[in-house]
Amino acid sequence: MRWALAKVAVAVTTMVALAFLVPLGLMVQETAHDRAFSSAERQAAELGPALAITTDHGALQRALASTKAGTAGLVAVHVPTAEGVFDTLGTARADAGQLAATAAGGRSATVPVPGGYALLQPVAVDNARIALVEVFVPEAALSAGVPTAWLVLSGVAAALVVISVLVADRLGTRIVGAARRLAAAARDLGAGNLQARAPDEDRDAPPELREAAAAFNAMAERVRQLLATEREMAADLSHRLRTPLTVLRLNTAALDDSETAEQTRQAVARLEHEVDHLIRAARGRGEDETVILGCDAADVVRDRTDFWSALAEDQGRRWRVDGTGRPALVPVSRADLAAALDAVLGNVFRHTDEGVSFGVEVRRTDYAVTVRVYDSGPGIADPEAALRRGEGAGGAGSTGLGLDIARRVAESTGGELTIGRTARGGADIRLRLRTAPAAVGVS
Numbered sequence: 001m002r003w004a005l006a007k008v009a010v011a012v013t014t015m016v017a018l019a020f021l022v023p024l025g026l027m028v029q030e031t032a033h034d035r036a037f038s039s040a041e042r043q044a045a046e047l048g049p050a051l052a053i054t055t056d057h058g059a060l061q062r063a064l065a066s067t068k069a070g071t072a073g074l075v076a077v078h079v080p081t082a083e084g085v086f087d088t089l090g091t092a093r094a095d096a097g098q099l100a101a102t103a104a105g106g107r108s109a110t111v112p113v114p115g116g117y118a119l120l121q122p123v124a125v126d127n128a129r130i131a132l133v134e135v136f137v138p139e140a141a142l143s144a145g146v147p148t149a150w151l152v153l154s155g156v157a158a159a160l161v162v163i164s165v166l167v168a169d170r171l172g173t174r175i176v177g178a179a180r181r182l183a184a185a186a187r188d189l190g191a192g193n194l195q196a197r198a199p200d201e202d203r204d205a206p207p208e209l210r211e212a213a214a215a216f217n218a219m220a221e222r223v224r225q226l227l228a229t230e231r232e233m234a235a236d237l238s239h240r241l242r243t244p245l246t247v248l249r250l251n252t253a254a255l256d257d258s259e260t261a262e263q264t265r266q267a268v269a270r271l272e273h274e275v276d277h278l279i280r281a282a283r284g285r286g287e288d289e290t291v292i293l294g295c296d297a298a299d300v301v302r303d304r305t306d307f308w309s310a311l312a313e314d315q316g317r318r319w320r321v322d323g324t325g326r327p328a329l330v331p332v333s334r335a336d337l338a339a340a341l342d343a344v345l346g347n348v349f350r351h352t353d354e355g356v357s358f359g360v361e362v363r364r365t366d367y368a369v370t371v372r373v374y375d376s377g378p379g380i381a382d383p384e385a386a387l388r389r390g391e392g393a394g395g396a397g398s399t400g401l402g403l404d405i406a407r408r409v410a411e412s413t414g415g416e417l418t419i420g421r422t423a424r425g426g427a428d429i430r431l432r433l434r435t436a437p438a439a440v441g442v443s
Contacts, residue, residue: 009168010161017157028149036142037110037119040135043069044108044121047077047133051123055079055131060089069135078132080125086132093136094118103130115139178205182213185220194224245272263310274339295334297369297433298324298362304341305360308349315354323362328369330433331413337433340409343402344373344429352377356426367436368415376426383419406431 047070050063060077064070076090078099086099093113102109102120109120116138123131181199188196197220198213199205205213248268255261302324312319330337341360348358358375380386386403406429407417415432422428 006165006168006172009164013161013164014157017160021153021157025146025150025153028153029143029146032144032146033142036137036144037117039141040119040137041108041121043067043075044119044133044135047075048121048123051077051079051125051131051133055125057087057089064090074136074138076134076136078134080129080131090134091136092134094120094134099132099134103132106130110137116141175206175209178209178213182209182216185213185216189220189223194220194227196220241275245275259310266307274335294329294331295337297328297330297332297337297371298326300334300337300341301360301362301371304338304345307342308345311349312358315349317355318357320359321361322359323364328362328364330369330435332409332433336409336412340406340431341371341373343405344431347402348373348375348377348427368432368434371431371433372428373431374422374426374428376422376424379421379425379427380419386419387417403429409433 046067047060047063050060054060057079060079064075064077067075069075070090073091076088076092078086078088078092080086080103086096093115094111098109098111098118098120102111103122106122108122111118111120113136116136119135119137121133121135123133125131178199185196185198197217200210200213200217245268249265249272252261252265252268255264301321305319305321309319345358345360348356352358352375356375356377358373361372361374363370363372387407403417403419410417410431410433414434418430418432420428420430
């Protein structure tokens with residue numbers, strides 16, 4: 001912005017300087033021209049009285065020698081003779097035709113001669129004859145002082161431009177400084193610092209930026225209040241779930257020791273753990289919010305497929321797990337990755353018929369770990385809609401939050417969640433967790 005203001009100042013000042021200084025320079029040039037001819041007229045007037053009194057060559061020679069211009073050879077006197085020609089005293093530059101035309105006209109004239117101009121001043125002498133006084137005006141005399149004047153005017157124009165740029169830079173510094181402080185506050189707020197505020201009492205800032213800072217601060221405070229309210233509501237809602245969870249836990253305790261009952265008790269315990277984690281996270285006291293230690297994606301995949309295998313056996317589904325033979329470390333907490341896998345696997349059981357097979361595969365690259373969940377069902381008709389929170393992937397009864405949970409886990413590492421189709425038309429969901437910056441040219 002400072003450079004933009006400086007450029008504007010240079011352009012405006014230059015135009016104003018040209019608008020005033022160019023006519024002024026032309027006026028100086030015209031003044032020098034008039035001054036040179038006015039001086040020539042005075043020099044001619046000095047010899048007029050002597051020529052009107054006498055036409056004696058000796059007297060006229062002495063009169064020429066008494067003047068500075070005559071001594072310099074700039075003045076000549078043309079005395080008419082009885083034969084109608086002129087006797088010339090001094091250095092003459094005008095030709096006979098110019099002399100005759102001026103004498104016949106009886107008025108002073110300026111005629112061009114080699115090296116400049118000649119002022120011819122007619123003077124009446126005896127017997128009604130016309131003598132002429134010639135004063136030479138060199139080209140240099142017509143522009144005397146003009147280059148210096150142009151140089152001074154150019155210096156004034158340059159000084160005006162420099163001063164305007166300095167003033168614009170000073171104003172730009174005030175504006176840019178206030179804008180940068182506002183931008184810094186916006187970046188801090190975007191980075192999660194809810195206490196970030198812009199200085200709205202900065203006297204160096206223009207009124208518009210102070211108003212913008214005040215509006216930003218009001219917005220930031222409103223965001224903080226809304227987030228605090230949302231967290232409390234989430235915590236309160238999660239806390240309300242404790243009552244039905246307690247009832248479930250008591251009911252499962254009364255079940256027999258069968259495998260199904262044990263799985264139900266494990267599911268209730270896990271649900272209670274997730275509710276506790278949600279309460280801590282909503283109130284900002286979750287352990288995972290401070291430091292993310294990461295986990296082994298292969299181990300999490302083995303654990304969650306073991307959990308869902310019991311239900312798969314009940315529904316007659318075949319499943320397979322690949323790529324879990326060696327560790328696959330990812331920068332995601334174990335609970336978050338498990339929640340993402342449960343969301344994706346839960347969609348398989350919820351939105352495909354019993355007996356539909358599925359599989360989970362872990363793939364590794366130099367910069368990412370991809371967890372692939374695929375099935376042999378009908379697939380997802382509209383993958384883009386499935387990734388939009390709240391629209392769902394499976395039609396009626398779907399909230400659409402499962403894939404959104406998995407997507408957010410992937411994007412927290414800089415990765416992504418993609419939805420495709422297998423060779424047989426089933427859903428192919430890939431959760432790519434980035435472990436390092438991607439190499440150049442690798443997508």
